[in-house]
Amino acid sequence: xxxAQISQNExxxxxxxxxxxxxxxxxxxxxSRELTLFVxxxxxxxxxxxxxxxxxxxxxxxxxVLLNLAPVGILVCGMMLLMIAGTFDLSVGSTLALSGVxxxxxxxxxxxxxxxxxxxxxxxxxxxxxxxxxxxxRIGINALIATLGTLTIYRSLxxxxxxxxxxxxxDSFAEYGRTADPILRIQSPFWAMLVLVLVGGWLVARTRFFxxxxxxxxxxxxxxxxxxxxxxxxxxxFIIMGALAGIAGVLGAARLNSAVVxxxxxxxxxxxxxxxxxxxxxxxxxxxxxxxxLGVLFIALIENAxxxxxxxxxxxxxxxxxVLLFAVSLDRFKTAGRG
Amino acid sequence: xAPRLQISxxxxxxxxxxxxDDVSMSxxxxxxxxxxxxxxxxxxxxxxxxxxxYSRTSGEVRLDDAVLGDLDEKAAGELGIGIxxxxxxxxxxxSVAENIFAGRQPTKWLGQVDIRLMRERAHALITQLGxxxxxxxxxxxxxxxxxxxxxxAKALSRELRLLILDEPTAALTLTETEKLFEIVxxxxxxxxxxxxxxxxxxxxxxxxxxxxVLKDGRLAGTRKVAETTTDELxxxxxxxxxxxxxxxxxxxxxxxVFEADGVSAPPLVRSxxxxxxxxxxxxxxxxxxxxRSEFCEAIFxxxxxxxxxxxxGGAPVDPQGPWDAKHAGIGMVPEDRKTSGLFLGMDLVNNIxxxxxxKVSSGANFxxxxxxxxxxxxxxxxxxxxxxxxxxxxxxxxxxxQKVLLAKWLAMEPRLLIVDEPTxxxxxxARSEIYRLLRGLAxxxxxxxxxxxxxxxxxxxxxxxxxxxxxxxxxxxxGEGATEEQVLRLAxxxxxxxANVREEAVGA
Numbered sequence: 001x002x003x004a005q006i007s008q009n010e011x012x013x014x015x016x017x018x019x020x021x022x023x024x025x026x027x028x029x030x031x032s033r034e035l036t037l038f039v040x041x042x043x044x045x046x047x048x049x050x051x052x053x054x055x056x057x058x059x060x061x062x063x064x065v066l067l068n069l070a071p072v073g074i075l076v077c078g079m080m081l082l083m084i085a086g087t088f089d090l091s092v093g094s095t096l097a098l099s100g101v102x103x104x105x106x107x108x109x110x111x112x113x114x115x116x117x118x119x120x121x122x123x124x125x126x127x128x129x130x131x132x133x134x135x136x137x138r139i140g141i142n143a144l145i146a147t148l149g150t151l152t153i154y155r156s157l158x159x160x161x162x163x164x165x166x167x168x169x170x171d172s173f174a175e176y177g178r179t180a181d182p183i184l185r186i187q188s189p190f191w192a193m194l195v196l197v198l199v200g201g202w203l204v205a206r207t208r209f210f211x212x213x214x215x216x217x218x219x220x221x222x223x224x225x226x227x228x229x230x231x232x233x234x235x236x237x238f239i240i241m242g243a244l245a246g247i248a249g250v251l252g253a254a255r256l257n258s259a260v261v262x263x264x265x266x267x268x269x270x271x272x273x274x275x276x277x278x279x280x281x282x283x284x285x286x287x288x289x290x291x292x293x294l295g296v297l298f299i300a301l302i303e304n305a306x307x308x309x310x311x312x313x314x315x316x317x318x319x320x321x322x323v324l325l326f327a328v329s330l331d332r333f334k335t336a337g338r339g
Numbered sequence: 340x341a342p343r344l345q346i347s348x349x350x351x352x353x354x355x356x357x358x359x360d361d362v363s364m365s366x367x368x369x370x371x372x373x374x375x376x377x378x379x380x381x382x383x384x385x386x387x388x389x390x391x392x393y394s395r396t397s398g399e400v401r402l403d404d405a406v407l408g409d410l411d412e413k414a415a416g417e418l419g420i421g422i423x424x425x426x427x428x429x430x431x432x433x434s435v436a437e438n439i440f441a442g443r444q445p446t447k448w449l450g451q452v453d454i455r456l457m458r459e460r461a462h463a464l465i466t467q468l469g470x471x472x473x474x475x476x477x478x479x480x481x482x483x484x485x486x487x488x489x490x491x492a493k494a495l496s497r498e499l500r501l502l503i504l505d506e507p508t509a510a511l512t513l514t515e516t517e518k519l520f521e522i523v524x525x526x527x528x529x530x531x532x533x534x535x536x537x538x539x540x541x542x543x544x545x546x547x548x549x550x551x552v553l554k555d556g557r558l559a560g561t562r563k564v565a566e567t568t569t570d571e572l573x574x575x576x577x578x579x580x581x582x583x584x585x586x587x588x589x590x591x592x593x594x595x596v597f598e599a600d601g602v603s604a605p606p607l608v609r610s611x612x613x614x615x616x617x618x619x620x621x622x623x624x625x626x627x628x629x630x631r632s633e634f635c636e637a638i639f640x641x642x643x644x645x646x647x648x649x650x651x652g653g654a655p656v657d658p659q660g661p662w663d664a665k666h667a668g669i670g671m672v673p674e675d676r677k678t679s680g681l682f683l684g685m686d687l688v689n690n691i692x693x694x695x696x697x698k699v700s701s702g703a704n705f706x707x708x709x710x711x712x713x714x715x716x717x718x719x720x721x722x723x724x725x726x727x728x729x730x731x732x733x734x735x736x737x738x739x740x741q742k743v744l745l746a747k748w749l750a751m752e753p754r755l756l757i758v759d760e761p762t763x764x765x766x767x768x769a770r771s772e773i774y775r776l777l778r779g780l781a782x783x784x785x786x787x788x789x790x791x792x793x794x795x796x797x798x799x800x801x802x803x804x805x806x807x808x809x810x811x812x813x814x815x816x817x818g819e820g821a822t823e824e825q826v827l828r829l830a831x832x833x834x835x836x837x838a839n840v841r842e843e844a845v846g847a
Binding site: 211223224225227 | 639641660661662664665666671673678679680681682683684685689693694696697699700703704705747
């Protein structure tokens with residue numbers, strides 16, 4: 001047999017039949033974490049509507065749920081981006097508090113206009129992210145250690161800046177966190193989150209620039225050798241994460257008209273839980289912002305169910321932890337079946 | 340007398356794959372048996388079942404006429420079956436001695452590890468192998484070859500009846516390989532049976548008594564080495580004739596596309612120069628450690644250059660990183676496709692688009708349609724055997740993965756394409772296919788710089804051969820009519836000691 005014939009045989013691998021479009025869509029969705037989560041969220045919401053018709057589907061409860069998930073939802077966009085690139089940031093809770101406090105100081109103590117205070121808060125967050133990114137990419141300290149360090153540093157800076165916090169800040173500043181839309185009457189942090197999730201989701205899923213993060217997480221060395229600037233992208237990822245923490249921080253401070261020094265304690269674990277639940281892997285290369293936000297929604301609903309049911313706060317962590325372990329073990333089976 | 344090892348009707352299934360199908364063979368005491376086959380033929384699986392790493396699906400294994408039950412690695416070790424893994428089983432953070440006696444360290448009272456005794460025994464084992472490695476040293480500081488020797492010492496630390504060596508020479512240089520062969524032969528004379536898993540034919544003829552060939556998990560045949568030929572073994576391995584002979588090259592080389600002059604990237608590249616013309620295949624040959632890959636990385640910006648000029652089409656470029664090299668029109672297919680080449684968890688589309696994200700985008704938007712069309716084109720052009728462009732690359736065979744890696748770099752239409760070890764871990768059939776692709780590229784006017792450790796490959800591909808030794812380019816041969824001997828003579832002309840003397844002379 002000649003060489004040419006061999007290669008022909010090799011090329012005669014089965015070619016996938018193109019199925020009808022609706023069937024293809026169903027097949028694709030069945031394999032996705034997003035769809036699984038979406039179905040779970042809908043089922044959970046339905047079940048809760050049936051079981052607690054007087055407590056769950058009410059305006060005040062819905063508004064509370066959506067407003068409370070806003071900061072986690074904002075942070076999840078950045079965390080998803082970082083985890084896609086194979087890294088993460090533990091310092092987001094401290095960054096959030098530091099930004100909020102700086103917003104409060106600028107508006108409340110210095111009496112600057114509210115817009116300047118918002119801008120300063122977000123910039124503080126971005127700089128905190130930049131520092132994280134520089135430590136990780138330039139000094140080469142592993143992200144776990146680096147951001148564990150800055151977690152305590154930023155929190156400490158928060159105390160140093162404002163002692164016990166800034167209360168009240170200023171009425172014009174508070175406007176930005178309290179304004180509600182006329183129809184659903186949900187306050188601005190939720191709408192900010194919605195815009196960020198939609199824009200972030202589109203950017204990460206569709207644009208060439210953010211596409212590169214998947215390559216970085218998939219195989220950093222191969223990405224480097226493919227001419228992708230790995231370190232620069234990771235640095236940008238950390239800056240975006242910091243800026244998002246800044247946005248969450250100033251909006252939170254504005255809503256309460258009070259910059260609390262203990263804001264966001266422990267939020268990083270909640271955010272990472274939602275991100276992993278939403279389909280990110282610690283190894284990187286996978287995940288979507290849509291999945292992340294569905295993860296946030298799912299956790300919020302479970303917490304809400306427990307609040308309505310008057311299950312003690314102490315039990316909430318147990319349930320959320322079990323859900324996370326369950327979701328991740330599902331993936332283990334999927335991979336095992338494939339290999 | 341019963342054979343040392345008797346395998347009957349052995350089968351092994353992994354989910355979705357039948358790795359071994361009705362394989363029977365027997366090995367006599369003291370026999371050195373080669374286990375040969377293409378990648379995925381099941382040879383490593385067979386070794387691992389005998390050594391207790393995998394359990395078998397059905398079939399029987401007898402050792403000195405005693406039936407082996409389902410055993411794990413530890414139980415197999417106690418029966419005198421040792422295995423040296425392809426991947427390596429050493430813990431880098433621990434000392435050599437501790438690795439050799441992992442889990443069986445000699446103890447003093449209260450279970451304290453007797454470090455002195457352990458080191459003495461480790462020292463004795465290593466010396467027996469004819470090398471000097473400090474048993475107290477951490478494995479992390481060893482060279483790949485030294486680590487391989489420690490692996491062997493680890494297997495030898497028990498009373499052995501059967502030793503399985505799985506591709507033991509992959510990381511070794513020629514002299515080290517020769518040393519390993521001596522050890523294996525001595526073990527054979529002492530009555531230890533050896534199963535030598537390899538796909539390097541030359542080694543089998545140099546070392547083994549007999550050879551068993553597997554193809555697609557089935558037994559293709561067993562031969563005495565003295566009574567067989569390379570051609571017959573290849574035919575058994577691939578089930579067809581394969582020719583690796585040189586294609587008549589009547590190509591006209593075009594203008595000089597690439598020049599590198601006096602490139603240094605210490606410590607491995609000291610002063611290397613090369614020119615490549617359009618439509619020309621230049622092979623960079625040399626021993627392992629001569630700095631070939633490092634030279635290429637320096638050209639590509641993946642390694643810091645301390646001196647030297649690089650010109651593309653006459654214009655100087657100074658790549659600070661792979662992105663700069665890419666913009667200058669240089670592509671590089673790295674040596675290790677799994678760790679540095681491919682995104683194994685991603686599909687073909689994303690892998691191929693990785694170098695040309697701007698080409699498959701409309702404005703800021705990444706276009707899946709464009710990327711799929713690009714990948715589809717390459718699947719057809721390179722004859723990549725895959726059911727779909729959305730297939731995860733990690734699930735393809737080695738040869739097809741290599742083609743995806745090539746496609747990734749062809750997508751950017753390089754002026755100079757560097758290919759480091761184009762056929763490493765690729766089976767014989769796909770190999771000739773890749774040669775054909777590379778020649779086709781050169782005919783289209785791409786300048787090709789190919790690094791290869793396999794001399795037959797160099798001789799089959801090259802229009803010109805540049806030889807490196809000790810981080811320097813030391814000579815050049817025309818590809819037509821060159822012999823392995825000529826290349827080796829150039830590559831070994833400057834041994835370490837000679838080079839040092841030369842350096843001192845220059846310094847003085």
